[in-house]
Amino acid sequence: MAIVLSSLLSAGVCAGAPLRGTFVGNAGWKISDGRETLWVDFPYQSGAFGYQTYPPSALRRAGKTYCLFTHAHADHFAPDLVARCGCVSIGPPFIRRAGPLGRSRIIQDRLALPPIMITAVATEHSPDHRSYLVEWSGARLYFTGDTDSLAALGSQRGLDAVFITPWLLEACRKSGMVIDARRVIVDHRRPGEHIDCGDCFVPETGEAITLSK
Numbered sequence: 001m002a003i004v005l006s007s008l009l010s011a012g013v014c015a016g017a018p019l020r021g022t023f024v025g026n027a028g029w030k031i032s033d034g035r036e037t038l039w040v041d042f043p044y045q046s047g048a049f050g051y052q053t054y055p056p057s058a059l060r061r062a063g064k065t066y067c068l069f070t071h072a073h074a075d076h077f078a079p080d081l082v083a084r085c086g087c088v089s090i091g092p093p094f095i096r097r098a099g100p101l102g103r104s105r106i107i108q109d110r111l112a113l114p115p116i117m118i119t120a121v122a123t124e125h126s127p128d129h130r131s132y133l134v135e136w137s138g139a140r141l142y143f144t145g146d147t148d149s150l151a152a153l154g155s156q157r158g159l160d161a162v163f164i165t166p167w168l169l170e171a172c173r174k175s176g177m178v179i180d181a182r183r184v185i186v187d188h189r190r191p192g193e194h195i196d197c198g199d200c201f202v203p204e205t206g207e208a209i210t211l212s213k
Helices: 079-083 093-098 166-175
Strands: 018-024 028-032 037-040 066-067 090-093 105-108 108-111 118-124 130-136 139-143 159-164 181-186 206-211
Touching: 037 130, 066 079, 079 093, 090 093, 093 105, 159 166, 166 181
Parallel strands: 037 066, 066 090, 090 105, 139 159, 159 181
Antiparallel strands: 018 028, 018 206, 028 037, 108 118, 118 130, 130 139
16 A cells, blocks of 8 residues: 655744755765754764765764764764764764763753754664654654654654655555655665655755755
């Protein structure tokens, strides 16, 4: 059964600076409103487990940068590279491996980094895995990470974008679950892997998109 995408905008979305997201590879994204920058599941170990690579230039950051991680696997998190790039790392307790505690923020349930609000959702995959709802500039963005559990995703409502793996997308299709999001973005595929997802968006490495109106 095809996934049905919600045609409704998130309730209460307000005008603000537009967010732009640049796809790095795997589940790695760089998101910015022109002032603050959030890297999600990046930096990771380039090419880990046969997944996507990225050029060294991708590690350059401009201005204040936060790095948000769903879990500690090498295709999502490389502590030596986090320390090298100097971002403020955010995640479950494993994030302490990324460097001095002053450069790390442990997230339990919610973390306010104005103008960004992050809500963590414990999800199945590894003992410390989290999915995240990121609210920023009126946009609601949901990052599933590597989980294959449908329950947390199914509880989310009024999303502007959901970032999802091919295997979780397939689980949604098989179950007939409706994803309540304006845009479904499929990432974390292997090099050359073709994704047939109808109305979904499958970014290429280095591609930039607008995530808010």
